[in-house]
Amino acid sequence: MNKAKKILLFDSIIDGHHADYLTHLIRYWVQNRLAGELIVVTQQSFQACFDELTTGQPGGRNVRFVPLPPADIDAVHGALMLTRSFKEWNLVLRYIGQHQPAHVLLMYFDLFQLATWLGRSAPCAVSGIYFRPDFHYKRNPGFKAQLNGFRKKVTLKGALRKSSLANVFCLDHSAVEGLRQLAPAAKVWPLADPVESYSITPAEVQQLRHDLQIDANRRVFLLFGYLDDRKGIEPLLDALKELPKPQQQAVCLVLVGPIQPDYKQKIEQKITDVGGEVQIVRVYQEIKGRQIQLYFELADYALALYQRHVGMASVVVRAAVSRKPVLASDYGYLGHLVQTEHLGVVADTTSPAAIRAMLERVLTTEIPYSKTNLQKLADHNSDVYFAETIFKQLLP
Known part of the structure; x- marks a missing residue:
């Protein structure tokens, strides 16, 4: 096997989008029968997905799965x-030593900045996917926040100027120019936040609405993903509690995603406090693949109420695939994107009063949004476009 075409993908995390991103890259490699060898180093639990993507596929013969030991x-x-x-x-260096790739892709570059700058050098080219750059965000005036921001910027600059760092693929497109200014010699590329698209029939959507027992004439607000305190669920429930009764009766909130028992107990208490006028449907489990899009097709609005979220959010892309407007946080790149591209409306999602005002606006008037721009966002964030961008730079 030609070493010049051997690529190693490394990710010690495998939940949520981490598994999705690996899936997109493996599927693209297999379907296009790329020359060389692809080595996938991640958790053992990804094995079943890997086998499904590669078994019996001609292009799968040169893709290898290497499970990380649980102890590591x-x-x-x-x-x-x-x-x-x-x-x-x-740990990455150990696997580089074992497999001798020409190029390693760090699937979560954010974790590695300090070590790639000050740690041992890699004997091969290194690239990484950068999820949450925040060096370009406005800082709080406090000394601690300013110092932390300065530290992050120095670390990032050091990592970017490392000679072995070949490419940085950035999910926050607003940060790309700033990254290039920090290190003019670095190759920084805007990267799609990939979502696979499926064909969903109206009958399937109607069946899901029936299965969830959603009341007729209610508008469906979908909050999707891992349900924790970052998602803005608590201020949302506080806002729903304060809505006028006629507007409460027009709302169906659908919460979809896994949730920890302690947090579930907290949310259930808040749901009780909201009262019975708002219909709240809970699907406390992980939803995968085609079924994800079905929930977005069901929704009238997608909620991205993240608390001070840094970077992009795949929820916005999934909403775009289904042409649904987004109710989002006004913070950072996410808020900037929704506002400037007219994908929906934004508010200070740390404030129940601001969320309530946003909901009242949605329920009493038609919010303007651009279906054309939603389509464009979906097109630019396909799983194929994501993989093409990466392999175009990694393969010689």
């Missing part, structure tokens, strides 16, 4: 953040 995963995931960067980087 526990060691890096249990470390403090500064220590973790070096521990996980040393």
Whole structure:
């Protein structure tokens, strides 16, 4: 096998979009029968998905799965953040030494900045996917926040100027120019936040509405993904509690995604406090593949009420695929994108009063949004476009 075409993908995390991103890259490699060898290093739990993508496929013969031992995963995931960067980087170096790739792609570059700058050098080219750059966000005036921002910027600059760093693929397109200014020699590319698209029939949507027992004439507001305190569920429920009764009766909130038992208990109490006028449907489980789009097709509005979220959110892309307007946080790149591209409306999602005002606006007037721009966003964030962007730079 020609070493010049051997690529190693590394990710010690496999939940949510981490598994999706690996899937998109493997599927593209297999379907296009790319020359060389693709080595996928991640958790053992990804094995079944890997086998489904490669077994019996001609293009799957040159794709190899290498499971990370649970002890190694526990060691890096249990470390403090500064220590973790070096521990996980040393783990990457071990697999580089074993497999001798020409190029390694760090699927979550955010973790590795300090170690790639100050740690041991890699004997091959390194690229990474950068999820949440925040060096270009306005800082709080406090000294601690300013110092933390300065530290992050220095670390990022050091990592970007490392000679072995070949490419940085950035999910926050508003940060690309700033990254290039920090390190003019670095190759920084805007990257799609990929979503696979499916063909969904109206009958399927109607069946799901029936299965969830959603009341007729209610508008469906979908909050999708891992349900935790980052998603703005608590201020949303506080806002729904304060809506006038006629507007409460026009709302069906659908919460979809896995949730930890302690947080579930907290949310259930808040749901009780909202009262019975608002219909709240709970689907406390992970939804995958085609079924995800079905929920977005069901929705009238997609909620992206993240609390001070940095970077892009795939919820917005999934909403675009289904041509549904987004109710989003006004913070950071996410808020900027929704506003400037007319994808929906934004508010300060840390404030129940601001969320309530946004909901009242939606329920009493038709909010303007651009279906054309939703279509454009969906087209620019396909799984194929994502993989093409990466392999175009990684393959010689």
